[in-house]
Amino acid sequence: MYKHFKKNLAIAASILVPLLLTPAVGLTDTLTLKFGLYGSERRSSLDEQFNPILTELENRLSHSMGKKVEIERVFFRDYQQGLDAIVNGDVDFTRTGPATYALAMQRNNELSIIAVESKKGKKKFEGVIVAGKHSDISQVSDIKNRSFAFGNQNSTIGRYLSQLHLLNAGITIAELDNYDYLGQHDKVAVAVIRNQYEAGAFKIGILKDKYIADRVKVIAKIDTPTHPWTAREGLAKETINHIKAALLGITDKSVLKGLKRDGFLAGDDSDYTTIREAIEKNPLFLNEQHAVATDAN
């Protein structure tokens, strides 16, 4: 009796399990990719900012890959969480700042750049070091013993490149009268305007605001690589190529409006050498040689 039961059960299982495991025709053709998003903005703002291009990307991928592709938006509260997610492979691909990319690569060099954003057809944009309109600071070296406002501690311009500029001008953090990381580029600008800090660094786009532009003067400009779109370790090469091709094909301004970019360009890790250098030299600025390894980890 028991013997017959086991035989019958085996037969039934051999028939039912494949049926249960086999998805429906539609489901079989769907590919879901996780896209990591982080930033200080509200989630709705980020969704609004990225939804057009991600939707366009879904369409293009579905078309190119011959199956339905869905991109799941995964939000993170800050740089660090976003960094951790791509490093750990919690998301399939993400958009990061240049410094974040460099930091991520320090932790997982199996990450790969899918494409880089295009700023006026180039793979870089500018940052600025500014002082008050009527300040006596006219060059970076004048900042010595003055106060300085930095952006986010993980920011490319707001920290690493600006601090590299100060370092290159012979100024370490010890030669600053006062400094702080204000978190956002505009806050740095306002702080300089309000004479809370005598100088500061932020992306050049902030100067589009006439109120700010009229009240600061640019001391120096900093070339900065544009944001890379990075694939996790282990994401299928075919998939990466399909994403890359799709991103490079997007030129519609309405789709790109949220990114404030004009398209994508092919890129690789060499495009971020400068930022990698800045990160590596940053402990010199901080006079914390031992700390570099810690941050890099």
Add this chain to the structure above:
Amino acid sequence: MVVTLVVTAFQLLFEYKHVKHTILSEVVDLRKSFSGGLSAALWDYSPAQLDSILSGMHQIEKVSGAKVVDDQDSLMASVGSVVTQDIQVTALSTMEQEHTREIQILTDQGKETLFEHRFPIEYNDRGNIQLLGYGYIYVNHKTIISSIVYTLTLIIINSIIKTLALWAIFLFFINKVLVRPLNALTAATQALNPDDPESLSESKSLEGTLEANRADELNILAMKFIEMRTAILNRIDMIQRQNEMLDARVEERTRELSKSNVALTKVNSELEHLSLHDPLTGLPNRTLFSDRLNHQLHIAKRYQNEFIVLSIDLSKFKNINDDFGHQVGDKILKETATRMSGSLRKTDTIARMGGDEFAAILPGADAIYGKQIAQKLLTALAPTIRCEEHSIDAYANIGIATFPEHGTTAEALFNNADDAMYQAKRAEEGFALFSTKVNKTLSKQRKLCDQIPQAIQLNQFELHYQPIVSLQTNQLIGVEALVRWNHPNFGMIPPDEFIGLAEKSGVIDQLTHWVLETACSQCREWQEQGHEIRVSINLSRRSFNNTNLAKNLQQTVRNHGLDTSSITLEVTETAAISHPETVIQGIEELNNSGFTVSLDDFGTGYSSFSLLTKIAIKQLKIDKDFLVDMNESSQMVVQTIIELAHKLEISVVAEGVETPELLSWLADVNCDYAQGYFVSKPLPVETLNNWLQESEWFQNKPDSHSKAA
């Protein structure tokens, strides 16, 4: 109206200034609320926060717009209607409020007025005050106007609600105090229906609206109304009771009158019969005969038939009366009437024309048949009549006239038959057919009539006086003057034989004048002798043709030293009926002249009692035919005549009183006077004077007539 408008205008102006001042003051205060936020937002340079703050400011109803500019006067944020560099400002004026001005701008919709309040936005940076920019708050002039309109709308709505509420309260009290009571009073009044007494008691609703403790005029009015209604109800009840009593009395009187009407109808029927028939013989009288003769004439003329008229006169009938008395005479008349009517066909008519005169109409008869009938009548009368202990022979003379040979009118036929009868009488031939010979004979008769004036001159006439006595006092109160003709050839001719001819010939006036003169003279003589004897004189119908009759008679009476009250003038009922207007007017004049006018032979004419109300008579004389052979019906007629005459203040004389029983009965039924053979027959003046000396009536002995009875 103008004052109201001016006051309203001032109110609006004051309200405008007040609202504007209030709003702008509030705006000034508003800045204090928002300047901190604006300062922080500007210090942090947060356009989003600035927009948020300004949006919040704009939410305030009075704020039509707001803006923030930096220290370089560059616009940083704005909301609503604000003044910018792009807008054309047409006028500016500073206002009493600090940093506030009135600005007129030109927009696409035209000119617009804004009130602008400007205030600095400063930030205290660690004790260092920094000017960051300026804030502007705008109030549109329309906002003030809208506020005023809103305020006014509230005031108006408030006023309307208050007014309506006051009116509602007012109307409620008016309704309670005035309208409801008035409606109830009106409804109660309208419910009153003069034809429906029930409506008075049904209009009870008024009591429910009255308040006993209230003493206002309306309540008093309603109370009085109820009192009046109650009084009316009481009066109506009283009237209804009186009406019921009256109805009962009317019903009782109606029953009585019904009984009286039956009696009166019977009496009228009797009177009608009597008026058309001879009460003694029961034959048609002169009136009915005349009517039937005219009727026969119409028929004969229409169908060209023949008929004859007979005039019948009993010979020497006066002698029968004189010899045997009227009672016997009347029985003779009745017997002869019975015999003659029995000799005629039912289609024939025989009538008693008066006295011993009869006439007959024989339809379809010619002269030959007429003679046969005449002979038949004479044959019927031939047998001796037994009356009491007397055997009396009655003779008749009959005149025959044929239609159309002897006349085509009733008057001609009757007169010619009458002439033929005279001829037969004179010739003692029994009957005679009218002929020219007869006419010639008649002419002789008329010549006799023509002799009347001469006879007056020759004193051939004399007056006999028949006494009239009072049944109340048994006194002689007067005499009736009756004329007699003592003809030298024909002896004493009774008045029946010449009065008619005298009237026809017109000499009656002379004869009447002689009678009046003689009677007055005699009356005066009696008065001189100390006897107050009133004299009654018969007037002919013709006398009333004289329009000065009353005046002439009055003069004649006065000529004899008499008062008109001493003379009674008798007029026959037939005369009064035949010429009513002339006679009635003449009687009126005589009455006014003081004469006593007496209606003679009452009951013989076809009259009604209404005649008595039209004629101003003071006395009537019941014809003797009523009093002969009285039965129950004739007694009722006589009694009714007496009662009716008395109600009309007319005294009554009974004629033909020949028995003491009749005299006694007349006294019992309150007849005033009596005249007849029982008292005295007509007497010549000498005989009468003797009678006066001897008669108990004249001596005023109260028991005289009872002795006679």
